[in-house]
Structure formats: structure tokens, C-alpha cells
Amino acid sequence: MAxxxxxxxxxxxxxxxAPMTFKVAGINRENLAQDLIAVVQKYLPGDYIPKEKRSSKGTYNSVSIDVIAQNFEQVETLYKELAKVEGVKMVI
Structure with missing residues (x-):
């Protein structure tokens, strides 16, 4: 732990x-990517196109979102807020 x-x-x-990619692993559920984008837009307004990859069994979904962070506080906030989204297991 940090x-x-x-x-x-x-x-x-x-x-x-700074350009950054947030990678989020969560349970494969409908609208996971859209819920994550809504959180990102709250702190960094803009248009985002998430990249999704489902696990081989379809249980989990990995979502990558590219952003341009303006300061460290935005990075820290996004890690914390993305982790609160329903079904999220890990934010990298």
C-alpha cells in the first residue's frame, strides 16, 4: 500500500x-464503461472513448480510459472515485 x-x-x-491511462478491472456488467466515463467527466470534462476487454469466461471486464491530467490532485481523486463505482475490483 502506498x-x-x-x-x-x-x-x-x-x-x-500529463497523459495517463486509467485501467479499471471490474465485474462484467451492463454500463460499467459508461459509469466509469461519467466519473472521469465529473473531474476532467471531455470526450472519452473507453477500450474494453472481457475475460475469457466473460466474468470480468477491463476498461482503459486515456486522459490528460492537469494536476496530481486530479489523478489522486480519479483513483479514489473510480474505485467506488459498482462492481469495480481494481484501478491501476
């Missing part, structure tokens, strides 16, 4: 604006 020191070091290393 510590406060880890976050501070990351803040120092990152330069903004």
Missing part, C-alpha cells in the same frame, strides 16, 4: 499536464 511519502515523491516526479 504511503504519504510515496505520494509526495510521485508528486515531485510528475509533470503536468
Amino acid at each position: 504511503t504519504e511519502q510515496d505520494y509526495e515523491k510521485l508528486k515531485e516526479l510528475m509533470e503536468f499536464p
Whole structure:
């Protein structure tokens, strides 16, 4: 688990604006990608085209969303808020 020191070091290393890809793994359910995009748009308004990949058995769905983060706080907020979406298991 990341510590406060880890976050501070990351803040120092990152330069903004910065392109980033958020990868979200969740239960394969209807509208998962749309729900994730709604969260991203709340903090970074824009048009997003998610990339989806279902697991071989169809149980899980991986959604990748490319964004341009303007500051570290947006990155931190998106990690936290995307993790709260129904069915999400992991945000990378």
C-alpha cells in the first residue's frame, strides 16, 4: 500500500499536464464503461472513448480510459472515485 511519502515523491516526479491511462478491472456488467466515463467527466470534462476487454469466461471486464491530467490532485481523486463505482475490483 502506498504511503504519504510515496505520494509526495510521485508528486515531485510528475509533470503536468500529463497523459495517463486509467485501467479499471471490474465485474462484467451492463454500463460499467459508461459509469466509469461519467466519473472521469465529473473531474476532467471531455470526450472519452473507453477500450474494453472481457475475460475469457466473460466474468470480468477491463476498461482503459486515456486522459490528460492537469494536476496530481486530479489523478489522486480519479483513483479514489473510480474505485467506488459498482462492481469495480481494481484501478491501476
